[in-house]
């Protein structure tokens with residue numbers, strides 16, 4: 001079970017002129033484990049959706065054929081299990097056990113077999129709680145594991161995973177990867193999408209690289225593919241293992257203090273913490289899932305009121321407003337001084353097109369239209385979004401949406417930039433571009449705070465790091 | 478925070494009854510009471526409701542918090558009636574222009590307020606003790622509700638607390654992008670509308686993705702579904718409904734016997 | 744696609760219809776949060792209350808216009824009512840039959856056009872009929888003791904007018920706006936408004 005045959009496949013989403021993916025020919029034999037690579041927007045997620053039979057005819061236009069075990073997956077989904085990038089939207093039921101049981105009920109599995117299979121699936125992914133636990137009480141990593149259990153319980157012949165460890169802390173990501181490794185038996189075919197190749201390689205025995213313009217660029221055992229095409233792939237944006245990036249640390253010593261947090265806490269989301277950000281420095285905020293990093297980012301961004309302690313901006317950042325805390329500033333003043341990038345990019349968007357989204361900030365700060373155009377075009381170009389200027393922000397691929405949300409904050413060049421996971425889902429090329437943009441801002445005397453799980457990003461950019469823990473003390477280095 | 482979790486101690490004897498039976502009992506009880514406008518029957522019914530509360534495992538303090546909007550509603554009824562009562566019989570107590578308060582008006586107001594409380598409380602009690610998942614299961618298994626619709630609605634209910642958080646995120650995102658309303662009520666109204674619109678758009682988008690995820694796990698594959706959680710309708714559940722009907726009937730009977738009964742129609 | 748296929752609900756129809764109902768429940772909750780926290784008085788301001796009533800009837804009209812299947816209006820309003828009962832609304836259990844009566848109103852309007860027209864006149868009729876359902880329910884069940892000419896009649900008329908304007912015209916405009924954002928791309932409602940990019 002689980003053999004895949006794709007012939008001349010192409011898909012164009014309704015409302016788009018460009019093909020999301022085109023001219024793909026691919027055979028995967030039963031039991032193979034494939035890592036599917038390609039630059040951001042190359043159509044990886046679209047191809048996985050097609051394999052799972054989840055591209056309804058009324059949502060776009062198709063070329064060629066897709067078959068799983070010789071049948072159209074749209075007609076028969078029994079064979080395929082899929083875990084999407086965002087676990088929260090794929091949990092259906094209010095209790096964890098019920099959620100795993102959901103698929104079994106749908107397949108008509110006899111009632112007395114359901115709970116043993118649920119328990120087995122939860123055990124295989126190392127799920128730590130009882131099955132009565134509410135799904136709403138899970139951290140991101142736990143949700144990811146639960147979604148995996150929901151797919152595994154169905155014993156699919158073909159398992160499709162779309163960036164299953166995005167947004168997880170390194171320990172959580174390792175747990176999910178181990179769960180996948182343990183769950184694979186000789187009969188299950190795996191197709192995995194993951195930008196960070198090095199971590200994913202132990203799970204796979206074959207690499208397939210999609211060409212952004214269409215077709216398959218390279219296909220074969222990992223060592224052979226990277227030996228033959230390493231340079232070209234790296235230039236294209238693939239994270240070819242073993243290629244490091246040159247760090248971009250600050251050239252000058254940090255300048256004046258911009259903002260400081262003094263024993264700031266918001267129970268139960270964040271334990272008390274101290275922090276200070278200066279002009280011209282890049283601070284990385286690290287810590288496990290659920291430690292309160294995003295909460296801290298919102299507090300620094302003047303978007304949440306602290307429970308205890310205080311956030312104070314200096315005159316350097318706030319001018320005459322320095323006496324009031326940022327959470328009490330009027331919104332236009334706030335937006336011109338502190339730029340915030342939310343963890344979920346879609347939370348950031350307030351307009352209907354990519355262009356307007358980028359133009360909103362500069363327009364609000366009163367720039368003339370020609371200057372607005374110049375700023376927007378520059379960002380579109382650098383972040384490889386130019387072809388999408390008229391697209392709706394919510395139809396972007398995962399990586400594109402992330403870049404757009406970062407770009408909206410960059411557009412007004414605020415003195416302080418607070419970004420939550422700015423690099424997830426990026427290919428190597430867009431990742432480097434983002435690092436450069438942050439480095440330029442920092443070198444121009446802005447303060448940059450980034451919450452991140454990405455060790456490469458910390459190594460490349462951060463001048464200083466701080467770790468948030470659940471315990472009421474913070475370790476700074 | 479917005480939440481649809483039950484608030485009762487789960488083991489209580491009546492809280493454990495089949496959800497369909499509980500809803501049916503509440504509806505039977507409430508609708509019998511709707512038939513009259515006098516204060517006697519609702520007063521008796523309220524007494525009954527408060528007396529069975531411990532059997533549902535709800536503490537009085539918790540109920541008071543859950544039912545707080547009801548009390549506001551009762552105040553509203555009295556105020557409106559003072560201005561717009563149909564019947565101004567009885568001794569005149571206050572006469573000041575449009576405000577004409579007579580003993581008849583006060584009696585009617587009392588009756589209406591009691592009636593509103595008595596009719597609404599069973600619903601509050603039932604939904605405070607019922608888990609949405611159990612309700613959907615029971616609707617499918619005991620009331621022959623179509624499974625696809627019950628489960629679809631249930632999946633959407635799971636989004637309630639998430640959408641509550643989403644509301645806050647959208648408000649923050651607007652602020653971060655330089656959009657706020659200050660003290661101007663009109664601007665606040667506009668901001669409210671635009672936030673609500675964004676919430677609705679986000680909710681529909683989530684719904685569409687959720688539907689895809691459900692299909693991916695074979696939701697609409699046409700295979701007959703099995704059930705993992707059995708809900709049974711026992712004799713005790715039938716008794717609960719019968720009991721509710723009998724108690725409501727008894728309250729009406731007492732009011733008729735005392736000559737207080739005033740039918741809604743006629 | 745043949746006629747029966749057209750009337751079968753897909754999973755996305757069911758879930759999105761439910762989500763529309765649920766989102767309105769949350770919007771109501773947020774209304775309380777935003778206004779009663781600061782300006783409690785505004786919530787009791789009579790025009791705001793009628794507006795609220797109209798908003799409350801919107802799921803029926805929007806559900807019917809978006810899903811375009813028999814039963815959509817009734818289903819949305821009923822789910823909205825069940826949700827508000829679960830959230831502990833002021834009227835608790837009785838909102839469920841009340842929601843059904845309101846939903847039937849809108850449903851009749853869409854049925855009158857045989858589920859083929861979803862333009863403004865249909866929406867206005869749907870709004871008016873939901874309002875009629877609501878007004879009848881209140882007229883008989885809740886307002887019986889009030890004066891007929893100075894309260895019950897104007898209240899009923901006000902409900903119908905507000906429902907026609909707010910939920911009928913408002914629901915129609917809202918559906919158009921939703922289609923413009925692209926979230927309805929998998930519904931027939933979207934096809935009329937979008938050009939490719």
Ligand SMILES: Nc1ncnc2c1ncn2[C@@H]1O[C@H](COP(=O)(O)OP(=O)(O)OP(=O)(O)O)[C@@H](O)[C@H]1O
Nearest residue numbers: 013020040041042043044045046395396397398399
């Ligand atoms: N629902 C949609 N409607 C319209 N266009 C879409 C939709 N989903 C994706 N696209 C477009 O299709 C292209 C391929 O998207 P896809 O999500 O498959 O990329 P991807 O390879 O998974 O990228 P990433 O690595 O950034 O996740 C992108 O240009 C994207 O903007």
Ligand SMILES: Nc1ncnc2c1ncn2[C@@H]1O[C@H](COP(=O)(O)OP(=O)(O)OP(=O)(O)O)[C@@H](O)[C@H]1O
Nearest residue numbers: 140268269270288289290291292293294295296642
């Ligand atoms: N709006 C909210 N209301 C209540 N609790 C919340 C809210 N948002 C987050 N939490 C909880 O607060 C804690 C900290 O959340 P936060 O999102 O700040 O963590 P984080 O460090 O950013 O985690 P991650 O790495 O997974 O993004 C978590 O336990 C979370 O469940």
Ligand SMILES: [Mg+2]
Nearest residue numbers: 044045397398
């Ligand atoms: Mg993707």
Ligand SMILES: [Mg+2]
Nearest residue numbers: 293294343420
């Ligand atoms: Mg976070």
